[in-house]
Amino acid sequence: MPTLSVFTDVPLAHKLEGSLLKTYRQDDCPNKLFLAYRACMTKEGRPWVSVVVQKTRLQISQDPSLNYEYLPTMGMKSFIQASLELLFGKHSQAIMENRVGGVHTVGDSGAFQLGARFLRTWRRDANVVYVISSQQEPHGRIFQDMGFTVHECSIWDPKKLRMDPNILFSVEIPRGCVLVIGNIVDCRLTQSQWAKFMSTLKSKRIFPFFDIPCQGLHNGDLEEDARILRYFVSGGFEFFCSQSLSRSFGIYDEGVGVLVVVALNNQHLLCVLSQLMSFARALWLNPPTAGARIITSILCNPALLGEWKQSLKEVVENIMLTKEKVKEKLRLLGTPGSWDHITEHSGTHGYLGLNPQQVEYLVKKKHIYIPKNGRINFTCINANNIDYITQGISEASSERKKTLIGIKV
Amino acid sequence: MPTLSVFTDVPLAHKLEGSLLKTYRQDDCPNKLFLAYRACMTKEGRPWVSVVVQKTRLQISQDPSLNYEYLPTMGMKSFIQASLELLFGKHSQAIMENRVGGVHTVGDSGAFQLGARFLRTWRRDANVVYVISSQQEPHGRIFQDMGFTVHECSIWDPKKLRMDPNILFSVEIPRGCVLVIGNIVDCRLTQSQWAKFMSTLKSKRIFPFFDIPCQGLHNGDLEEDARILRYFVSGGFEFFCSQSLSRSFGIYDEGVGVLVVVALNNQHLLCVLSQLMSFARALWLNPPTAGARIITSILCNPALLGEWKQSLKEVVENIMLTKEKVKEKLRLLGTPGSWDHITEHSGTHGYLGLNPQQVEYLVKKKHIYIPKNGRINFTCINANNIDYITQGISEASSERKKTLIGIKV
Numbered sequence: 118m119p120t121l122s123v124f125t126d127v128p129l130a131h132k133l134e135g136s137l138l139k140t141y142r143q144d145d146c147p148n149k150l151f152l153a154y155r156a157c158m159t160k161e162g163r164p165w166v167s168v169v170v171q172k173t174r175l176q177i178s179q180d181p182s183l184n185y186e187y188l189p190t191m192g193m194k195s196f197i198q199a200s201l202e203l204l205f206g207k208h209s210q211a212i213m214e215n216r217v218g219g220v221h222t223v224g225d226s227g228a229f230q231l232g233a234r235f236l237r238t239w240r241r242d243a244n245v246v247y248v249i250s251s252q253q254e255p256h257g258r259i260f261q262d263m264g265f266t267v268h269e270c271s272i273w274d275p276k277k278l279r280m281d282p283n284i285l286f287s288v289e290i291p292r293g294c295v296l297v298i299g300n301i302v303d304c305r306l307t308q309s310q311w312a313k314f315m316s317t318l319k320s321k322r323i324f325p326f327f328d329i330p331c332q333g334l335h336n337g338d339l340e341e342d343a344r345i346l347r348y349f350v351s352g353g354f355e356f357f358c359s360q361s362l363s364r365s366f367g368i369y370d371e372g373v374g375v376l377v378v379v380a381l382n383n384q385h386l387l388c389v390l391s392q393l394m395s396f397a398r399a400l401w402l403n404p405p406t407a408g409a410r411i412i413t414s415i416l417c418n419p420a421l422l423g424e425w426k427q428s429l430k431e432v433v434e435n436i437m438l439t440k441e442k443v444k445e446k447l448r449l450l451g452t453p454g455s456w457d458h459i460t461e462h463s464g465t466h467g468y469l470g471l472n473p474q475q476v477e478y479l480v481k482k483k484h485i486y487i488p489k490n491g492r493i494n495f496t497c498i499n500a501n502n503i504d505y506i507t508q509g510i511s512e513a514s515s516e517r518k519k520t521l522i523g524i525k526v
Numbered sequence: 527m528p529t530l531s532v533f534t535d536v537p538l539a540h541k542l543e544g545s546l547l548k549t550y551r552q553d554d555c556p557n558k559l560f561l562a563y564r565a566c567m568t569k570e571g572r573p574w575v576s577v578v579v580q581k582t583r584l585q586i587s588q589d590p591s592l593n594y595e596y597l598p599t600m601g602m603k604s605f606i607q608a609s610l611e612l613l614f615g616k617h618s619q620a621i622m623e624n625r626v627g628g629v630h631t632v633g634d635s636g637a638f639q640l641g642a643r644f645l646r647t648w649r650r651d652a653n654v655v656y657v658i659s660s661q662q663e664p665h666g667r668i669f670q671d672m673g674f675t676v677h678e679c680s681i682w683d684p685k686k687l688r689m690d691p692n693i694l695f696s697v698e699i700p701r702g703c704v705l706v707i708g709n710i711v712d713c714r715l716t717q718s719q720w721a722k723f724m725s726t727l728k729s730k731r732i733f734p735f736f737d738i739p740c741q742g743l744h745n746g747d748l749e750e751d752a753r754i755l756r757y758f759v760s761g762g763f764e765f766f767c768s769q770s771l772s773r774s775f776g777i778y779d780e781g782v783g784v785l786v787v788v789a790l791n792n793q794h795l796l797c798v799l800s801q802l803m804s805f806a807r808a809l810w811l812n813p814p815t816a817g818a819r820i821i822t823s824i825l826c827n828p829a830l831l832g833e834w835k836q837s838l839k840e841v842v843e844n845i846m847l848t849k850e851k852v853k854e855k856l857r858l859l860g861t862p863g864s865w866d867h868i869t870e871h872s873g874t875h876g877y878l879g880l881n882p883q884q885v886e887y888l889v890k891k892k893h894i895y896i897p898k899n900g901r902i903n904f905t906c907i908n909a910n911n912i913d914y915i916t917q918g919i920s921e922a923s924s925e926r927k928k929t930l931i932g933i934k935v
Contacts, residue, residue, distance in 0.1 A: 130800035164595040178587035186573040226811040370815040391539035402635040406779040407816030
């Protein structure tokens with residue numbers, strides 16, 4: 118009798134990721150294009166790495182004085198400090214009051230994992246999580262797996278083709294819940310609108326959990342990209358924030374993150390950090406240092422810091438230029454519809470504003486691989502492929518129009 | 527009225543680690559010594575790094591062709607392959623039958639975290655975990671946090687001052703449980719004793735979960751240090767194994783691990799790996815690459831591989847030499863008791879065989895910092911401190927003896 122496997126009842130898991138990339142890779146068409154890479158890409162179609170990172174990596178590898186001993190569970194102290202100052206400003210009142218701290222994590226997933234565990238244990242009554250973002254966030258699942266009830270809502274309005282800040286006011290967020298505020302740099306509220314929003318959160322005792330995944334890559338301005346956090350600090354909020362700097366430096370493969378904690382005073386902060394450490398100990402014991410070491414070396418050296426900031430500006434300028442070109446080419450091709458939304462939003466990724474049929478047309482007929490929601494990485498567009506892509510978008514848009522008015526093509 | 531903190535009910539967590547190191551650091555005594563570092567230390571008292579690692583790190587940092595894009599959730603394929611071959615041998619039948627696989631994890635904590643989650647979800651009836659090891663393992667807590675009932679037993683017999691393999695037979699391990707088999711290289715069973723043990727596990731449908739935290743650092747022989755796994759493979763077992771190579775290369779700060787899966791056939795393996803991936807996605811999304819890249823470069827290059835193996839041999843020889851010297855010096859000092867257990871056991875860490883009072887004497891009177899169980903890192907002993915340490919041990923042992931026979935000193 119053959120032995121029965123222990124794993125007999127384990128089914129194949131549903132594909133969660135990479136199926137678009139997989140299909141793209143298996144596609145034999147020479148013109149195929151993939152516009153959904155998570156990393157920021159260069160004009161040559163390679164993952165962007167800030168020039169200063171290469172230099173620093175080399176310098177580190179040549180430094181005989183470095184110690185590769187285990188980090189404490191909390192992580193690299195100097196890295197946490199430098200990251201917090203980047204987020205809140207070197208002269209942040211809250212930092213000076215010792216009520217801002219952080220735990221070095223394995224990327225943003227690690228930060229959410231850690232934060233969610235803490236909330237699960239120490240805020241037992243808060244079992245609802247609202248996620249507000251401009252896209253589908255993977256973090257919702259982390260909360261779900263831990264038993265939270267998760268609601269997600271996007272501030273992107275696919276009909277009006279713009280980010281709709283009103284969603285913040287129209288959604289009925291339940292009292293005492295956790296509110297994950299995703300990457301919503303493009304959600305332009307006035308300061309008084311923020312004040313109104315914050316007052317609602319406060320009166321309902323809602324706990325904010327921010328996600329800052331690519332500071333500097335939206336406006337090329339580090340302060341601007343973290344402004345919302347500073348509002349909340351000055352509004353007297355306590356909150357968590359997942360800060361990941363991997364993408365802003367081009368060290369995608371390292372997952373360098375911090376779970377940032379803002380508390381009302383130092384005593385509470387220390388308690389929270391100590392509990393977080395005990396969770397981190399079970400999760401990864403010591404966070405990996407390679408990426409953190411590179412980032413810290415850059416942040417703590419004024420010359421390197423300057424070079425990095427300059428490299429961010431160049432990337433952002435290049436993104437805006439690409440978006441302008443795409444819009445202009447679509448106009449010249451007589452593509453139906455308005456394409457202003459492309460240049461109205463910042464960052465590497467943005468919505469093309471195509472419907473599912475149009476996306477399908479691009480994937481199936483043009484071999485241009487785009488996620489179903491039409492949100493692409495604009496840095497995947499370069500001089501070599503912009504004509505093919507805009508031509509494709511134009512065809513897809515006209516195609517849809519023709520189908521709609523009943524012309525069979 | 528001042529605002530009430532959200533964190534009001536969060537107490538300070540109990541210190542879980544590092545308190546001995548902290549006390550050591552705060553000690554002003556110039557003679558103070560710390561003998562409990564987790565890393566393997568050099569004669570100069572610095573964390574050991576295999577020479578070939580430094581070279582490889584430099585080479586990698588100078589390679590302009592490298593891509594720093596996100597890894598898939600599964601991790602670095604070439605790294606997993608090379609790690610599996612290191613564990614089971616290049617010509618392992620099981621590897622050829624495609625029924626051995628792995629997921630790249632954040633160190634061994636990550637591997638246990640991932641494996642425990644899988645078992646929690648897919649073996650719901652198995653809620654008891656037995657941990658057999660030669661020391662207190664941090665992994666027990668991971669299972670405990672997930673709701674498993676954890677029992678730990680050590681094969682170290684503090685009375686007989688030796689590893690006692692009979693514990694494997696005397697402990698009543700319940701049917702269907704998970705058995706974590708820690709680092710028990712020193713538990714020398716004959717092949718027929720292993721066979722007997724395996725037959726018990728099989729009849730009780732006990733699922734083994736191995737921990738191989740420092741292959742090569744016990745006997746300086748990679749095959750020898752993983753022999754137990756090969757027994758289980760040839761015994762037709764399905765199992766998990768946490769494989770961490772950080773320590774064997776001296777890349778302590780990277781946490782490079784693999785959760786190894788051995789299944790009866792490829793179909794089961796693929797199902798298990800796919801489920802593990804969905805857990806890994808929530809845990810860290812993409813594992814960090816820096817350490818894995820260094821290790822893979824070495825394992826896949828015969829010349830570098832040879833150099834690495836040589837460096838392991840040197841470390842192990844040095845450990846044995848240190849242990850011999852310690853024993854000889856204790857003998858010359860006329861220290862009461864037998865010290866053969868020091869040289870009878872392999873690896874960087876080992877028991878001194880001191881009781882709590884003797885350990886306390888060393889810490890308090892001699893400023894030699896040793897954990898309560900008396901398990902020290904022998905690589906912390908070098909030419910500069912061996913006399914002070916052996917003198918201290920000798921005093922502690924005599925001290926205890928004097929107290930016992932009623933002489934007040």
